[in-house]
Amino acid sequence: MLPTRRLGPQLHSNKKNLHGFIKSKMGLDLKVRCGMASTTTVAQPTTTTTTTTTTQQDKVKRRLVFDNRTPSFQDFLMQQQLGSTGTATVDPSQSRPDQVPYLSTSSQLLGQGAKYFIEVYGCQMNVNDTEILNSIMLNSGYERTLNMEEANVVFLVTCAIRESAETRIWERLKYLRHYRTKLNSETPPVIGVLGCMAERLKTKILDGRLADVVCGPDGYRSIPHLISLASTEYQNGVANVMLSADETYTDIMPVRLDKNDVSGWISIMRGCNNMCSFCIVPFTRGIERSRPIDSIVNEMRYLSEQGVKEVTLLGQNVNSYRDTSESKYYVNQENSSGSGLSNDGFKTIYKAKDGGRRFTELLDKISLVDPNMRIRFTSPHPKNFPTELLHLIAERPNLCKSIHLPIQSGSNTVLERMRRGYTREAYLRLVEEMRRIIPNVWISSDFITGFCEETEQEHQDTVSLMKQVQYDMAFMFAYSMREKTHAHRRYQDNVEDSVKSRRLAEIIATFHETAATKNKSLVGTEQMVLIDSTTSKSKRGVATRLSGRTDGGHKMFILDQDDNDALSKVAKGDMIRAQVEKTTSASLTGRFISTV
Numbered sequence: 001m002l003p004t005r006r007l008g009p010q011l012h013s014n015k016k017n018l019h020g021f022i023k024s025k026m027g028l029d030l031k032v033r034c035g036m037a038s039t040t041t042v043a044q045p046t047t048t049t050t051t052t053t054t055t056q057q058d059k060v061k062r063r064l065v066f067d068n069r070t071p072s073f074q075d076f077l078m079q080q081q082l083g084s085t086g087t088a089t090v091d092p093s094q095s096r097p098d099q100v101p102y103l104s105t106s107s108q109l110l111g112q113g114a115k116y117f118i119e120v121y122g123c124q125m126n127v128n129d130t131e132i133l134n135s136i137m138l139n140s141g142y143e144r145t146l147n148m149e150e151a152n153v154v155f156l157v158t159c160a161i162r163e164s165a166e167t168r169i170w171e172r173l174k175y176l177r178h179y180r181t182k183l184n185s186e187t188p189p190v191i192g193v194l195g196c197m198a199e200r201l202k203t204k205i206l207d208g209r210l211a212d213v214v215c216g217p218d219g220y221r222s223i224p225h226l227i228s229l230a231s232t233e234y235q236n237g238v239a240n241v242m243l244s245a246d247e248t249y250t251d252i253m254p255v256r257l258d259k260n261d262v263s264g265w266i267s268i269m270r271g272c273n274n275m276c277s278f279c280i281v282p283f284t285r286g287i288e289r290s291r292p293i294d295s296i297v298n299e300m301r302y303l304s305e306q307g308v309k310e311v312t313l314l315g316q317n318v319n320s321y322r323d324t325s326e327s328k329y330y331v332n333q334e335n336s337s338g339s340g341l342s343n344d345g346f347k348t349i350y351k352a353k354d355g356g357r358r359f360t361e362l363l364d365k366i367s368l369v370d371p372n373m374r375i376r377f378t379s380p381h382p383k384n385f386p387t388e389l390l391h392l393i394a395e396r397p398n399l400c401k402s403i404h405l406p407i408q409s410g411s412n413t414v415l416e417r418m419r420r421g422y423t424r425e426a427y428l429r430l431v432e433e434m435r436r437i438i439p440n441v442w443i444s445s446d447f448i449t450g451f452c453e454e455t456e457q458e459h460q461d462t463v464s465l466m467k468q469v470q471y472d473m474a475f476m477f478a479y480s481m482r483e484k485t486h487a488h489r490r491y492q493d494n495v496e497d498s499v500k501s502r503r504l505a506e507i508i509a510t511f512h513e514t515a516a517t518k519n520k521s522l523v524g525t526e527q528m529v530l531i532d533s534t535t536s537k538s539k540r541g542v543a544t545r546l547s548g549r550t551d552g553g554h555k556m557f558i559l560d561q562d563d564n565d566a567l568s569k570v571a572k573g574d575m576i577r578a579q580v581e582k583t584t585s586a587s588l589t590g591r592f593i594s595t596v
């Protein structure tokens with residue numbers, strides 16, 4: 001179902017906060033009052049509720065937390081509706097707000113025109129989650145603003161993959177605290193921290209009053225309710241950090257952040273079962289679960305009708321996709337696409353699962369929705385490239401011939417410590433098979449340098465593998481240890497920072513060297529370019545008029561050609577043919593030939 005924008009009338013000043021706004025709309029004073037004496041901490045078996053009397057007027061500041069050790073948010077809402085006659089899972093004397101009619105699971109409007117502002121950090125999955133959040137907020141009667149100063153709610157959608165990503169968010173939260181103090185208002189905006197960092201740190205983010213709402217990636221449906229609770233009763237903050245075994249938001253049609261963007265994103269699965277020893281993702285995003293194929297096909301159709309020209313399918317282990325929504329595909333394995341594993345030398349840390357409709361079947365179906373729409377996917381795992389998937393990519397013109405194949409390290413002993421489930425040799429065999437079946441395939445990868453106990457020889461193994469594969473693109477990072485991971489429990493993060501930096505510089509230099517040589521061989525070739533910018537640029541005396549992406553994902557700049565009338569008619573979203581004239585390790589520059 002498409003999202004309906006059902007906003008309530010704009011009845012409030014934007015300077016007013018949500019608490020004041022809700023009060024005026026509902027005609028209620030929702031501040032909780034109770035007669036508890038001085039500072040008290042109430043231990044709850046099911047929710048964490050801290051009660052602190054702060055003034056002589058008995059104002060109470062409380063905190064409410066939902067995590068996987070407590071009943072769900074839905075249980076809480078149900079209990080709210082049942083009141084004292086229900087089978088209470090939460091102590092009503094502590095947790096039931098005074099009559100709060102908008103705390104219902106119905107489609108009742110909650111925001112009534114209040115405004116929210118979003119800042120997104122981290123990966124593309126966060127961008128797509130933000131589009132889901134957009135849909136939820138708009139359907140709850142909020143309006144999005146691009147100006148933080150007029151926002152009643154400020155969201156930070158966060159990343160936890162590296163320490164530096166979290167440091168950035170802490171800095172931003174401190175700035176927002178300062179910003180709220182400077183407003184000197186009784187009604188400052190509500191601050192919400194969402195995403196992986198919220199899931200990882202849970203209530204730690206509520207300490208120090210840096211945020212009012214904390215919500216992990218599986219709790220976004222509850223956000224309008226969490227805001228209501230934080231704005232009224234739970235002034236020490238509200239958190240929903242429950243991980244779900246089945247939440248995929250499949251019934252929510254995301255509302256795109258930039259409607260003019262020629263590219264769109266579809267999350268097809270969430271979570272990861274791989275437990276690579278360095279990775280925090282399984283702890284912040286939970287276990288693997290996939291959306292039904294039909295809902296993804298519908299979203300493809302919707303994006304095609306919106307004029308989107310390129311779609312990227314998203315998932316933490318995107319090619320491990322397995323739709324088990326229809327039992328006939330799950331139970332009768334003859335109707336399924338097998339285990340979905342790559343040929344030889346790849347294994348899973350968990351028991352490989354048979355049955356279900358696999359990634360190859362999904363790609364087959366969605367590539368037929370609009371043959372002019374390009375399709376990419378990220379981020380895959382090398383273990384999930386069965387031969388039939390490679391053949392399908394080779395056959396369908398709109399499946400881009402660019403494959404991300406994250407290896408992380410070229411050393412077998414490091415791969416073993418990382419628990420990646422393959423060897424260097426198995427990976428190289430897969431690369432060879434890919435290049436045989438898809439002759440012009442572009443291959444990119446991820447590398448982590450300086451992983452626990454990495455020796456100089458192990459590092460050199462990575463350098464030699466990079467030279468052997470000759471990647472078209474690479475994402476390279478120095479290792480950053482994360483708490484809770486297998487590596488944190490088992491290994492020492494004992495490679496000196498200076499050594500990590502030097503090794504990182506070496507692999508970056510190796511990549512640029514091989515990519516520059518490889519790209520030079522493209523001079524004179526013809527590329528199909530999807531134009532995503534019509535901004536004229538001039539760099540080192542070279543004037544370009546347009547830019548876009550090739551099938552392989554390279555940025556390509558199109559030279560300004562005054563003599564070519566057709567060039568001036570090219571618009572964003574057009575597909576053109578262009579001939580490569582110059583290259584660097586990161587981009588191509590060429591001459592317009594024609595539109596397609």
Ligand code: SF4
Pocket residue numbers: 272273274275276279280281282316317381
């Ligand atoms: S496959 Fe990717 S997301 Fe999953 S644990 Fe490994 S690195 Fe993390």
